[in-house]
Amino acid sequence: MSDDDHDEHDHEHDHGHDEHDHGEHDHDDQAEAERRAIRQIALSQVRQYGDPVLRMRANEVEAFDEELTRLSDRMIALMHDADGVGLAATQVGILRRVFVFHDAGEDRIIVNPVLSSTGGGTEVDEEGCLSLGPVRMPVERSVEVTLEGVDAQGTSLRFDLEGLPARVVQHELDHLDGKLIIDRTDPESRREAMAQLRPRLALSR
Numbered sequence: 001m002s003d004d005d006h007d008e009h010d011h012e013h014d015h016g017h018d019e020h021d022h023g024e025h026d027h028d029d030q031a032e033a034e035r036r037a038i039r040q041i042a043l044s045q046v047r048q049y050g051d052p053v054l055r056m057r058a059n060e061v062e063a064f065d066e067e068l069t070r071l072s073d074r075m076i077a078l079m080h081d082a083d084g085v086g087l088a089a090t091q092v093g094i095l096r097r098v099f100v101f102h103d104a105g106e107d108r109i110i111v112n113p114v115l116s117s118t119g120g121g122t123e124v125d126e127e128g129c130l131s132l133g134p135v136r137m138p139v140e141r142s143v144e145v146t147l148e149g150v151d152a153q154g155t156s157l158r159f160d161l162e163g164l165p166a167r168v169v170q171h172e173l174d175h176l177d178g179k180l181i182i183d184r185t186d187p188e189s190r191r192e193a194m195a196q197l198r199p200r201l202a203l204s205r
C-alpha cells in the first residue's frame with residue numbers, strides 16, 4: 001500500500017524558507033531529487049496494474065529457507081525505497097503468501113497470514129497502491145483485526161491491529177488473493193480510477 005500524501009506538501013514547504021539559506025536549500029533539493037530517483041527505481045521493480053500476476057492467488061509457503069529470508073529482506077527494502085507502508089510478494093511477481101508492512105515504527109514480515117478476527121465495525125478511507133501509480137480511492141475496511149501467521153523462520157506470530165495498520169494488512173492480504181482496491185471501492189470511484197488506469201495500460205504495452 002502506498003503512502004504518498006505527504007510528498008508534494010513537504011516539497012512545497014521547503015520552498016517557504018528564507019532566501020539567505022541558499023546552500024542548505026540546494027542541499028535539500030538534491031536530497032529530494034535523490035529520494036525521488038530511489039523511489040522510481042523501487043517502483044520499477046513493483047508489478048503494475050495490467051500485469052496478470054496481480055490477479056493470481058499466491059500459494060502457501062512450505063519451505064522456510066534462506067531464499068524466503070532473502071525475499072522478505074528485499075521486500076522490506078523495496079517498501080522503504082518506494083515510500084510504501086506495505087508490500088505483498090505478488091507485487092514483485094512471487095506467488096507466495098508473504099507480505100511486509102510498517103506498524104508502530106517497526107518493519108513486520110508475515111508468512112501464511114490469516115485474519116483470525118475482525119471487529120470495531122468498518123470505516124471508509126482513501127487507499128493507494130504501489131501497483132496502481134498515483135490513483136487513490138475510498139475503500140471500506142474493518143477497523144480492528146487480529147492477524148496470525150508465522151515469521152520467515154516459521155515461528156508463530158499474532159498482531160492485534162487497529163486503524164491504519166489494520167487497513168494496511170487487509171490491503172496486503174487482498175493482494176495474496178489477487179484482489180485490488182478497484183474491486184473494493186464504490187462503482188463511481190471505480191469508474192474514475194479505471195479512466196486514469198486505462199491510459200497507463202495502453203502506454204505499458
Ligand SMILES: [Zn+2]
Binds near residue numbers: 001128129131
Ligand atoms: Zn497494493
